[in-house]
Amino acid sequence: MRAHVEVACWLLLSTLGQIHPVAAGCSGRCCRGRDSSCSATDWRTDRVYGKCYCDEDCVKTKDCCFDYFTECPARDCAVSNWSFWSGCAKPCQPSVRVRVRHIQQRPGNGGEPCPGLEEKAGCREYRDHHGGHCEHHSGPAFITSMEFSKGRPKHDGYGNLLDPGFCVEFKLESRTPHCTAENRPHTLWMRYITEGFKVCVACEPPAKRNTSGSCQGDGQESDEEAVLHWQAVGNPQCRGTWKKVQKTQTCTCPTQHRFVFT
Known part of the structure; x- marks a missing residue:
């Protein structure tokens, strides 16, 4: 009797094995993109048994094999x-x-x-293609974000700044709406140029004039109440006016309101 039971069990397992063969899944068959041949007959992630896929596109078509996300993990760029x-x-x-x-x-x-x-x-740039100094002309102060400045000032071997710069504080009087009209990565800093706020603009080499200790457009030669013009480098339509408040050794404004003469 026991022998008959064992034979019956074996026949049942064999029959089930023919209906649902040993799991194939995605082991060793992960494919990039869309590939109709990259498939197996097994359980799918939606719990349906049948043809399933192991290509990247199966995530969109929702017919991945049950072990796709284990055997074919996502790869971030x-x-x-x-x-x-x-x-x-x-x-x-x-x-x-x-x-x-x-x-x-x-x-x-x-x-x-x-x-x-x-x-x-x-x-x-402050030098031409031949290495000569560019001529300075009167006009607006050109500014950019601290993030896009040329880098840290150079130091001597004793920690002292070589040709150190300074900072000028201004009160913004006006700006054009173009400062917030663009979404390009290198123009986003212009959104922080807001009328009525105080901003700090660093004067560092190479924008610093070594002979006079000033920067183009910093207002050194203007009286205290003079309205000065500025323009954002990278978006010539972003421009406006400001009044000089004071000249300081370092910039103390919040990070988003710190800029650099360029």
């Missing part, structure tokens, strides 16, 4: 660090500099997509 900023595109006038980064691993299986690979920022 990985990028390199930013390169150094390039030089300004044009010398002796407001222009644009660029920095880039590169994809080290492309996203897969529903992983996070790659971020932007290029950033642009306003800048202004």
